Amino acid sequence: MTDNALRTRQGVLFAIAAxxxxxxxxxxxxxxxxxxxxxxxxxxxxxxxxxxxxxxLLTKRLAxxxxxxxxxxxxxxxxxATMLLAGNWFLFIWAVNAERILDASLGYFINPxxxxxxxxxxxxxxxxxxxxxxxxxxATAVMVQIISFGEVPWIALVLASSFAIYGGIRKRLPxxxxxxxxxxxxxxxxxxxxxxxxxxxxxxxDMSHNNWSLNLLLIAAGVVTTVPLLxxxxxxxRIRYSTLGxxxxxxxxxxxxxxxxxxxxxxxFDKLVTFAIIWAALALYxxxxxxxxxxxxxx
Numbered sequence: 001m002t003d004n005a006l007r008t009r010q011g012v013l014f015a016i017a018a019x020x021x022x023x024x025x026x027x028x029x030x031x032x033x034x035x036x037x038x039x040x041x042x043x044x045x046x047x048x049x050x051x052x053x054x055x056x057l058l059t060k061r062l063a064x065x066x067x068x069x070x071x072x073x074x075x076x077x078x079x080x081a082t083m084l085l086a087g088n089w090f091l092f093i094w095a096v097n098a099e100r101i102l103d104a105s106l107g108y109f110i111n112p113x114x115x116x117x118x119x120x121x122x123x124x125x126x127x128x129x130x131x132x133x134x135x136x137x138x139a140t141a142v143m144v145q146i147i148s149f150g151e152v153p154w155i156a157l158v159l160a161s162s163f164a165i166y167g168g169i170r171k172r173l174p175x176x177x178x179x180x181x182x183x184x185x186x187x188x189x190x191x192x193x194x195x196x197x198x199x200x201x202x203x204x205x206d207m208s209h210n211n212w213s214l215n216l217l218l219i220a221a222g223v224v225t226t227v228p229l230l231x232x233x234x235x236x237x238r239i240r241y242s243t244l245g246x247x248x249x250x251x252x253x254x255x256x257x258x259x260x261x262x263x264x265x266x267x268x269f270d271k272l273v274t275f276a277i278i279w280a281a282l283a284l285y286x287x288x289x290x291x292x293x294x295x296x297x298x299x
Contacts, residue, residue, distance in 0.1 A: 007238045008238060008239055010234075010238055011234070011235045011237075011238025011239035011244075012235075012239065012247070014231045014232070014234040014235035014238065015231070015232070015235035015239065015244055015247035016247055016250065017228070017231045018228045018229070018231035018232040018235060018247075019228075019232075019247050019248055019249075019250035019251040020250055020251070020254070021224075021227060021228035021231070022108075022228050022251040023250055023251040023252070023253065023254025023255055023258075024254055024258070025092075025096075025224065025228075026096045026101050026104075026255060026258050026259075026263075027258065027262075028217075028220070028224050029092075029093055029096040029097060030096060030097065030263070031217055032097075032214075032217055032218070033097045034203075034204065035202065035204045035214075035218070036200075036202050036204075037090060037093040037094040037097060038090065038195065038200070039196070039200055039202055039204065039205065040093050040218075040221065041086065041089055041090045041093060041192070042192035042195055042196050042200070043218045043219075043221045043222075044089060044221040044222070044224070044225045045086075045185050045188045045189060045192045045225075046189065046192060046193070046196075046222075047218070047219050047220075047221050047222025047223075047225075048181070048185045048221070048222045048225045048226050049182070049185035049186065049189050049222075050222060051222040051223065051226050052178060052181050052182040052185060052226055053182055055178050055182075055226075056178060056179065056182050059178060061176070061178060061179050064176070064179050065179065065182075065183070068175060068179070068183065069183075074173060074174070074175070075183075077169055077172075077173055078169075078173060078175065078180065078183055078184065078187070079187050080169060081165075081166050081169040081170050081173075081184070082183075082184040082187045082188060084162045084163075084165055084166040084169075085162075085163075085166045085184060086188055087158075087162055088158075088159060088162040088163050088166065089225075091155065091158055091159055091162075092104055092159060095155050095159075099263065099265055100155055100265075101255055101258060101259035101263060101265055102255075102256065102259045102260070102265050102267065102271055103153065103155035103156050104155060104156070104159055104252075104255060105252040105253075105255035105256045105259060106153060106155075106156035106252070106271070106274060106275060106278065107153075107155060107156035107157065107158070107159030107160040107252075108159065108160065108163075108248060108251050108252035108255065109248075109249070109252045109275070109278045109279070109282065110138055110142075110156060110157070110160040110278060111159075111160040111163055111164050111248055111252075112246060112248045112249065112282065112285065113134055113135050113138045113281060113282070113285065114160055114161060114164035115164055115167065115168075115244060115248075116131050116134070116135060116285070117135060118164055118165070118167075118168040119240065122168055122172070123168075123171070123240075125240065128288055128292065130284050130285070130287070130288035131285060131288055133281075133284055134281040134282070134284045134285040134288070135281070137277055137278075137280055137281035137284070138277075138278055138281045140277060141273075141274045141277035141278050141281070142157065142274070144273060144274065144277065145270055145271075145273070145274045148270070148273075151270060153274065167232070167236055167244070170233055170236060171236045171237070176233075176237075177229075177230045177233035177234045177237070178230060180233060181226065181229055181230060181233065204218075235247075243289070246285075246286065246289055249282060249286075256275075
């Protein structure tokens with residue numbers, strides 16, 4: 001097996017692992033329903049910072065930090081990506097505990113098609129005719145919901161666009177997944193510490209007053225955050241960005257199942273129509289990808 005083939009296979013495995021963990025993440029956040037979303041986000045950042053710093057020390061990556069911290073353009077782009085990621089995390093947590101998992105699922109179904117568009121716009125990846133049709137169908141689905149049902153699927157659109165742009169920025173940065181994630185949490189750490197010390201006043205803010213099971217769940221936010229994101233960034237650095245989007249079906253499919261069959265969220269007609277059109281778009285994209293890969297192998 002060539003180095004490129006091995007790297008691609010590793011990227012595929014990382015992508016499957018990342019999206020599977022994201023797909024079942026609502027189960028974890030539902031267990032923290034009594035904790036405000038911004039407080040959960042703060043715990044995600046604090047415990048991820050500690051966990052990833054341990055990984056940085058373990059893998060002897062401290063020497064990589066100084067050149068990055070001194071390079072203004074890289075740190076600016078990383079800070080921009082970090083703010084998009086933090087917004088995405090917060091909205092997802094809020095959506096799960098506001099019983100809007102279906103909206104989150106729709107957003108992550110739209111995301112692969114945005115990845116294709118970003119691949120064309122920023123990575124010179126040419127779009128094939130069926131990919132154009134798939135993106136047009138996705139846009140149609142959003143417009144149908146807005147015009148026919150009078151509702152802008154804002155949760156889905158914000159989640160999809162924020163994560164697609166975040167992934168596109170991270171792919172262009174010369175920063176490995178572990179170092180990059182630690183720098184992201186470092187950028188966010190002062191903000192969440194100020195929030196937790198001076199502005200958070202919920203019943204769960206003081207961990208000394210919580211029971212041990214709740215504190216363990218809060219600390220586990222570091223693992224829940226770090227592991228899939230490391231897998232995602234590792235995958236993004238190993239395979240084409242448009243190919244990476246193909247695997248994102250795993251996450252929203254699992255979320256859809258959880259929302260409808262485990263948490264009994266109502267699947268209203270307008271959402272069903274929107275989902276149906278998005279699924280048709282993804283089916284076209286999938287068929288096109290399979291045909292293209294088959295022809296490439298024969299060539």
